[in-house]
Amino acid sequence: MLxxxxxxxxxIFPEVLQTLQQHFEVxxxxxxxxxxxxxxxxxxxxxxxxxxxxxxxxDAALLAACPGLKIxxxxxxxxxxxxxxxxxxxxxxxxxxxxxxxxxTADFGFALILATARRMAEGEHxxxxxxxxxxxxxxxxxxxxxGSTLGILGMGRIGQAVARRGxxxxxxxxxxxxxxxxxxxxxxxxAARFVSKQDLLQQADHLILVLPYTAxxxxxxxxxxxxxxxxxxxxVNIARGGIVDDAALAAALKAGALAAAxxxxxxxxxxxxxxxxxxxxxxxxxxxxxxxxxxxxAMAQLAADNLIGFLLHGxxxxxxxxxx
Ligand code: 8YV
Numbered sequence: 001m002l003x004x005x006x007x008x009x010x011x012i013f014p015e016v017l018q019t020l021q022q023h024f025e026v027x028x029x030x031x032x033x034x035x036x037x038x039x040x041x042x043x044x045x046x047x048x049x050x051x052x053x054x055x056x057x058x059d060a061a062l063l064a065a066c067p068g069l070k071i072x073x074x075x076x077x078x079x080x081x082x083x084x085x086x087x088x089x090x091x092x093x094x095x096x097x098x099x100x101x102x103x104x105t106a107d108f109g110f111a112l113i114l115a116t117a118r119r120m121a122e123g124e125h126x127x128x129x130x131x132x133x134x135x136x137x138x139x140x141x142x143x144x145x146x147g148s149t150l151g152i153l154g155m156g157r158i159g160q161a162v163a164r165r166g167x168x169x170x171x172x173x174x175x176x177x178x179x180x181x182x183x184x185x186x187x188x189x190x191a192a193r194f195v196s197k198q199d200l201l202q203q204a205d206h207l208i209l210v211l212p213y214t215a216x217x218x219x220x221x222x223x224x225x226x227x228x229x230x231x232x233x234x235x236v237n238i239a240r241g242g243i244v245d246d247a248a249l250a251a252a253l254k255a256g257a258l259a260a261a262x263x264x265x266x267x268x269x270x271x272x273x274x275x276x277x278x279x280x281x282x283x284x285x286x287x288x289x290x291x292x293x294x295x296x297x298a299m300a301q302l303a304a305d306n307l308i309g310f311l312l313h314g315x316x317x318x319x320x321x322x323x324x
Contacts, residue, residue: 003023004048005025005047006020006024007049007050008029009043010032012075019301023308024048035056037057049071049073052075053075058083060083069092071094071310071316073303075299075300080213087321095318095320097298100298100299100302102161107165108238108288108291109158109236110162110165110169112238112262112263113206113234113236116283117206118140119141119260122140122281126140142260143205143206143233143234145172149174149204149205150174150205150206151204152200153177154178154210155177156212159211162208164189167191168191172206175193175194175199176194177196177199178194181194202228202230205230205232205233207229209238209244210239217243221235233259234259235258236261236262238264240265241268246267246272247275253279253282263284264286306319
């Protein structure tokens with residue numbers, strides 16, 4: 001019997017690629033060439049499935065160019081690179097990788113909160129530049145994390161994991177805002193209190209963004225939201241670029257309307273707004289919140305298992321759209 005054909009759009013763990021090769025005719029991209037739209041469509045022509053990452057956009061044009069396509073398995077929990085409506089109407093299954101990255105991503109979110117509040121990047125740059133010649137009482141004095149108010153915008157799995165760290169590990173008062181309020185038992189398990197977005201902005205000492213990027217969440221944090229925050233507050237974004245208006249954030253940081261920011265994601269990444277690069281009160285990391293070897297391997301394996309499950313047995317593990 002002919003094996004189904006699969007495109008693995010980016011380099012992945014060799015052992016996961018080998019598993020896929022046992023089941024499928026695989027076109028790999030271990031050279032990790034970044035395909036443009038045309039190259040992606042060309043490479044995906046005739047395949048039954050694609051293992052995508054956040055870098056590959058699956059839209060109506062790609063779907064039209066690949067009429068035999070049955071599934072796109074995203075190696076990411078976020079799926080704003082998918083036009084889900086177009087995929088559903090083309091009868092193409094979409095899958096993502098929830099759960100396997102929750103705790104790891106929350107760890108990194110917390111690391112960014114700490115690094116931002118405690119000015120770790122600034123201190124390190126200062127030391128490396130050879131500027132450290134004495135102790136001083138207020139040198140890189142930052143904001144308290146333990147016992148302060150943690151604000152969480154977006155309270156899905158990762159938001160809840162951040163809340164648990166804040167409440168149980170750092171004795172923080174945790175408040176959150178989300179499209180829908182959590183049930184009482186879940187709220188109690190992460191000791192978090194639902195508040196309006198306005199209260200969240202006004203009360204948080206440290207605000208972390210953990211919501212999906214959609215048309216609705218585009219620039220959810222812009223100039224007017226930043227203006228409502230405490231001038232001593234910090235902002236951390238581990239969700240998606242585009243949720244924050246990066247130009248407005250840079251302006252607020254420059255004006256002292258906000259103390260500091262920790263950013264793992266950027267509008268138009270891998271480009272970073274030059275005004276952010278020019279600031280010292282920002283911690284900038286290259287979209288690595290899920291990046292531990294174990295977690296990235298689990299994400300790749302889950303994406304592969306979704307391809308195997310669906311193309312060989314008719315059932316994916318973590319589908320995003322119902323097809324029939
Ligand atoms: C991915 C992420 O590594 O899962 C997500 O949504 O942002 C990251 O964990 C990235 O999207 C590449 O696929």
